[in-house]
Amino acid sequence: MRRIAIKVLGPEYGELIWKRIEILGDVAVIRKSFDLPTDAFKAIGEELLRSLPYIKSVWLSTSPVHGFERVREYVHLAGEIKTEVFYREHGCMFKVDFTKVYVSPVLGFDHMRTARMVRKGEKVLNMFAGFAPYSIIISRYAQPSYVVSIDLNKIAVRYARINAELNKVSAINEILHGDALLLTESFSEKFDRILMPYPELFEKALRVSLEAVKLGGYLHPHLFVIAENKKNALQKAFEIVINIAKEAGSIVEPIGGHVIRGVAPRKYHVVVDVIVKTKQVK
Template identity: 35%
Template sequence: MKILEVLKGKISVELLKSVPRSFDLIGHVAVVEVPSELEPYASLLGEAIMEVHKKIETVLAKVGPVAGEHRVREFRLIAGKPETETLHKEHGCLFRLDVGKVYFSPRLSFEHARVAGLVRPGETVLDMFAGVGPFSILIARKVKTAKVYAVDANPEAYRYLYENIRLNKVEDRVIPIRGDIRKVAETKLKNLRFNRIIMNLPEKAYQYLAETCRLAKPEATVHYYCFAGGPEPEDKALNVLQSSLAGLGVRAYDVLNIRLVREVAPRVWQAAIDFKFLGF
């Protein structure tokens, strides 16, 4: 049975055309974007999702964008129980989290695996905006001799990160650090240098390139994320990165890969640029 079949006869044929074709599934929680014309029927939509997908116990509607210092989104309950803490499984790893208190996107699952698959034995990795640990923990699980430093400023994300490290038994390979990466770079990481740095803060990663370049070993690989729109988003993303690096006096680097990760709004994409830092 499909969601459209459940809703048939409950809403108009015209409104059926607006029913979302997909939603995010995080553990037992479904997160859906409800079109404005369907707002009066949001509860029906939520109940239909639960009827079709029996393991879903909570359905949340997005209220606004990811925002604020700690990158969280506001939701409202449209069906099921008001339980937003869940246990999510991805690539064999377990992640406990509260979708109302931390940032987590199952749509980055491929990206988590892609980056983890590039890590070589013995690397020291910095995850600058680690969240609950989807990059860090998967890397540690896949590459037993890698050491990962996972940093996040959100106290709730840090709490879940710490728990997830224990849950996945990677305490000897992932070091959680709570704090703003700028301050952490000057204190706890001051004397460390990294083979690989992950910058998954697409709205403003360019603002932290100075810290990245200072903490990178020669020939370190950087995974840089940003948002870019227009007809040629890859070019726009690369232009912003190149301009930011030039402003820091960085001329020596090689762009290894540019890819569009996902569309986050009409004609707006999250882009990933992998580059090798060669020095100032």
């Protein structure tokens, strides 16, 4: 990838660009981060097609993620005009249209990291499931009794259901369309574990999940943190989560976490793992 980028764009831009190429199945997506004309990207698209026979289509993403669906805008660069891909992660296969549903290989490590924590028989809730990679990887590699997934994007829900079938885990997966903040309040049964992989709704999601989790259960809120460095970011995230839980009448204890990525200078996307030690009795 690096060689191709440098060959087409020269060392200055080539070095910058090759790290911004994502492979989703047989499609390559280049994230545009600086002001090169689209034609310069077209040349790299053509070269990617020539050099990597498994790549059938190349796209340029021209905007940051936006809207509640968290999708980007794209321009076609080279090859077939196709946006529905078969994306592989940890031996699971996911069908998804990357222009209509949030997809990011950056979460791949955390999908498996979370699955490894799930114990046999757990009832798991995934509040912001997207095309359901957390839910399906948990279903394949742990032994939950069931996993409930929610998403507000109808197209994500459609792909999540297809993916549960594709990976032969539909029997233990319930996939719901709706607002997770409202639906989470409506369940009569409490969950052993709740995932909140959407930092934009962090505080509201944490508050409703504290109601919906069992005493002794686990929460995995995602949040943005301003910090000097990665290590401080995790520590700061622990403090923020502990304080919000306290305000809501619960005591939570951090047992782990992971800095998913830097999103801006000194701003990090972090996931925190906590166990719920005490809960306000209602």
